[in-house]
Amino acid sequence: MKRILFLLLALCALCAAQEMPLIDRLPLPASGSGWRFDIEPQSYLPDNLFEYINGEAELYNDYHFAGMATAAYIRGDDMNMTYSVDISDMGTPLDAFGLYSRHRSPELEYAAIGEEATVSELNIRFFKGRYFVQINAGSFEEAVREEMLRTANAIAETLPVAPMPxxxxxxxxxxxxxxxxxxxxxxxxxxxxxxxxxxxxxxxxxxxxxxxxxxxxxxxxxxxxxxxxxxxxxxxxxxxxxxxxxxxxxxxxxxxxxxxxxxxxxxxxxxxxxxxxxxxxxxxxxxxxxx
Structure with missing residues (x-):
């Protein structure tokens, strides 16, 4: 009986992770850290994504983009301490990998975030399951990079696992x-x-x-x-x-x-x-x- 109950609870947890609204996957600024939302969380769909990333909206839609949640963060009022987070639901793990693969090359730096991540001074990109995540820095400050890495790992932990395509x-x-x-x-x-x-x-x-x-x-x-x-x-x-x-x-x-x-x-x-x-x-x- 206990085993059945455990399996049911695990299944419920998995379903909850799968069904979490995309905008709720954006992490809240860490309490007491000085970080806050600079731009409150927003959502985009295929028909209005161009309003946010006009230059790449067609590429996202080529990979069957389903929706995006985005927010910008700032520490205090310091404009050098900013970064943005975009979490995109691509519908399938194959499409999430595909969009990610269009942004990588062998010479980049890689990290074990999600299934795989590229890491540079100004951005972090990774995919996990049907999700593609991009985090962009507003400056070259090391403290921004550290916060971006913390945020990337926090997001990756909330995303459901899926088999590789x-x-x-x-x-x-x-x-x-x-x-x-x-x-x-x-x-x-x-x-x-x-x-x-x-x-x-x-x-x-x-x-x-x-x-x-x-x-x-x-x-x-x-x-x-x-x-x-x-x-x-x-x-x-x-x-x-x-x-x-x-x-x-x-x-x-x-x-x-x-x-x-x-x-x-x-x-x-x-x-x-x-x-x-x-x-x-x-x-x-x-x-x-x-x-």
Whole structure:
């Protein structure tokens, strides 16, 4: 009986964490610390997000943005001691990771906040479950950075845990450059026919190259997309080799690109020096799909 009661209480706690209003996830200023709200908590939805972040609203909406809660904090009346917090509900862990991945690169500093965080002098970004969090500093003051880190950890503790998206394992982990994986919802490599896709960098035989996977769901979807991509490659580059379901092109800005149509997938390697490197990585990409 006690075991059943414990499980019910744990389930209730989990449900409460999942259903907490987004604006309630914004931490209150620490009592006695001198910090207070500079701008009271506000909420934004997809249709008015541009009022807050006009330059990035389209990117957020590309990742199925559902809502944001934001607030600004200040210590006393010191304008050098300010920071803002944005907590965004992206609907799914995959979309939260995707938006986060568009803001990271391998050379940044990382921290164990949420699933993963990038940390700089002026901002902290992390994701956990279906949430993407961004904290921006108003100055380079060390005390602001320390308060931002405290706030980031406090927020992360309140966010519900969710499994990492299975799609992220579709590109192999072996030889993948850490923090280079990016998830796109559309238009990867500038291709309007491409639906969602993944890109990452790999180190193969001391050469760092790019790899991509287009997440088409059927051959009926992937074949026209591959044909359109092949035509685009030939227009902007020099054809090196072509056979059914396979094309290799030398392009001015992305170097050599090898693309293959495999079952209902489109896989590719780019920026390589030796064809053997591309062939080896492409074979690994296909083997990792397990089909």
């Amino acid at each position: 299975r799609e992220l394992a579709l590109l192999p982990q072996e030889n993948q450059l850490p923090h280079s994986l990016v998830y796109y919802t559309r238009g990867m490599l500038g291709q309007s026919l491409f639906p969602a896709g993944l890109m990452a960098k790999f180190v193969v035989a001391s050469d760092t190259v790019g790899a991509f996977l287009v997440l088409t769901s059927s051959a009926g979807e992937s074949l026209p997309a591959f044909q359109g991509f092949s035509a685009s490659l030939k227009e902007r580059g020099s054809l090196l080799a072509e056979s059914p379901g396979r094309i290799e092109v030398e392009t001015p800005y992305q170097g050599r690109i090898l693309a293959l149509h495999h079952l209902h997938w489109i896989v590719g390697v780019m920026g390589y020096k030796e064809r053997e490197t591309a062939e080896r990585l492409a074979a690994g990409l296909i083997a990792n799909l397990g089909e």
